[in-house]
Amino acid sequence: MNGTSSGGASFDPSAISRPDRSLLKYYFLIALLTGPAFPFAFLPLLFKYESLKYTFDEEGVSMRWGILFRREVHLAYRRIQDIHLTRNLIQRWMKLATVDIQTASGSAGPEMSIEGILEAEPLRDYLYAKMRGARGEPSTATSAASGDDKPPAVASSDEALQLLCEIRDALRQLASAKEEK
Amino acid sequence: MRQGSEELTRWVYQGIWSVLSHWFRVPKQPPTLPAYSHETIESFRPSVGFLRYLKLQFWFLLVLIDLLVLVVWLVILISSPMAGVILALPALVIAVVPDLIAYVAIHLRYDTTWYVVSDRSLRIRRGIWVIRETTITFENVQNVKVTQGPLQRWFGIGSVTVETAGGGQVAPGGHGSHPGAGSHQGLIEGIDNAERIRDMVLTKLRRSRSAGLGDERLEAVRAEPVWRPDHLAVLRDIRDAARALTT
Numbered sequence: 001m002n003g004t005s006s007g008g009a010s011f012d013p014s015a016i017s018r019p020d021r022s023l024l025k026y027y028f029l030i031a032l033l034t035g036p037a038f039p040f041a042f043l044p045l046l047f048k049y050e051s052l053k054y055t056f057d058e059e060g061v062s063m064r065w066g067i068l069f070r071r072e073v074h075l076a077y078r079r080i081q082d083i084h085l086t087r088n089l090i091q092r093w094m095k096l097a098t099v100d101i102q103t104a105s106g107s108a109g110p111e112m113s114i115e116g117i118l119e120a121e122p123l124r125d126y127l128y129a130k131m132r133g134a135r136g137e138p139s140t141a142t143s144a145a146s147g148d149d150k151p152p153a154v155a156s157s158d159e160a161l162q163l164l165c166e167i168r169d170a171l172r173q174l175a176s177a178k179e180e181k
Numbered sequence: 182m183r184q185g186s187e188e189l190t191r192w193v194y195q196g197i198w199s200v201l202s203h204w205f206r207v208p209k210q211p212p213t214l215p216a217y218s219h220e221t222i223e224s225f226r227p228s229v230g231f232l233r234y235l236k237l238q239f240w241f242l243l244v245l246i247d248l249l250v251l252v253v254w255l256v257i258l259i260s261s262p263m264a265g266v267i268l269a270l271p272a273l274v275i276a277v278v279p280d281l282i283a284y285v286a287i288h289l290r291y292d293t294t295w296y297v298v299s300d301r302s303l304r305i306r307r308g309i310w311v312i313r314e315t316t317i318t319f320e321n322v323q324n325v326k327v328t329q330g331p332l333q334r335w336f337g338i339g340s341v342t343v344e345t346a347g348g349g350q351v352a353p354g355g356h357g358s359h360p361g362a363g364s365h366q367g368l369i370e371g372i373d374n375a376e377r378i379r380d381m382v383l384t385k386l387r388r389s390r391s392a393g394l395g396d397e398r399l400e401a402v403r404a405e406p407v408w409r410p411d412h413l414a415v416l417r418d419i420r421d422a423a424r425a426l427t428t
Contacts, residue, residue: 082317082321092312104345132321164416
């Protein structure tokens with residue numbers, strides 16, 4: 001797709017929406033391997049390639065494909081259990097990879113297979129960083145992403161204390177005003 | 182003489198390895214894990230005992246299969262000497278070629294297996310034809326299994342299987358056609374320090390208070406009661422002020 005991002009922390013998957021063109025070539029080769037069944041193998045793959053769309057946002061990833069039978073898969077980064085990066089020989093030749101993401105559901109196969117991404121390793125490391133447990137304890141984490149942990153809890157209880165103080169003061173004022181009457 | 186032949190084997194294997202790793206596009210560097218803080222990242226591969234173990238299995242199978250081929254060929258030779266002579270070369274090919282391939286494959290399997298362990302996660306790379314890298318954070322680990330067969334004990338190796346939530350049988354012929362490819366697990370096989378790896382994963386597993394299902398860490402919030410003493414003091418003041426109002 002865009003060969004500019006070279007991975008690491010600067011990798012931004014939100015730019016990815018379509019698989020790379022070489023995925024079509026890969027599908028073609030895979031279908032060729034089936035021999036006489038080529039048209040039946042290639043047509044669904046062609047449909048899949050033509051309609052495949054990825055959406056990476058802050059919280060999760062979704063993919064959709066299909067022209068006749070449509071499928072959508074959505075999942076949240078936090079629920080990822082394990083990530084598999086798989087490359088067979090043809091994929092290695094074409095610099096492609098399959099990133100399989102698994103959640104804790106019971107299905108044996110991966111819940112989502114992201115194919116046709118040239119920057120598969122940066123993408124895998126991005127997903128890994130978003131996975132639970134990859135970044136360590138929330139209290140030691142300094143990133144803004146961990147804002148849902150200890151600091152807001154303290155802040156809200158302090159806010160509650162402040163509110164209570166205000167209510168008390170208001171009540172005291174009322175009480176003293178009543179006494180003066 | 183023996184020294185020389187070993188040297189030669191090593192040279193031949195290195196030649197095969199360099200050609201294969203080039204044409205098969207085998208990654209040259211061992212896998213790494215991205216480091217986010219001061220964590221120690223340790224990468225290792227199966228112990229030498231694992232290689233010996235695989236080779237023992239290989240020799241056992243080799244003798245078994247080649248004996249079978251020999252017996253079949255001898256039977257043919259005795260029943261019809263003409264066919265036996267014609268089939269001598271194919272029989273030799275059947276007996277030798279798979280052995281050579283299997284022997285190289287064992288070394289390739291050993292050389293392409295890598296385990297990377299950091300404080301938070303582990304990554305396993307495995308495979309020759311299909312290279313598969315599995316990444317699991319310890320936070321998501323549900324249980325740890327250690328297995329060791331009698332032969333493996335003899336060679337001083339063991340296997341640690343780290344499993345995450347979500348079952349599912351390994352699909353036959355699919356991803357699971359080679360060892361350790363089971364979907365919700367990471368297999369660290371053939372290591373000589375299985376106990377250490379097990380203890381390391383277990384300490385992390387025990388320290389974690391979550392269910393390992395993607396839930397947020399709640400203990401940071403729960404650690405401190407919502408109503409602190411100063412809250413209660415103000416609440417009592419409020420009650421007194423309210424009483425003063427009503428009387």
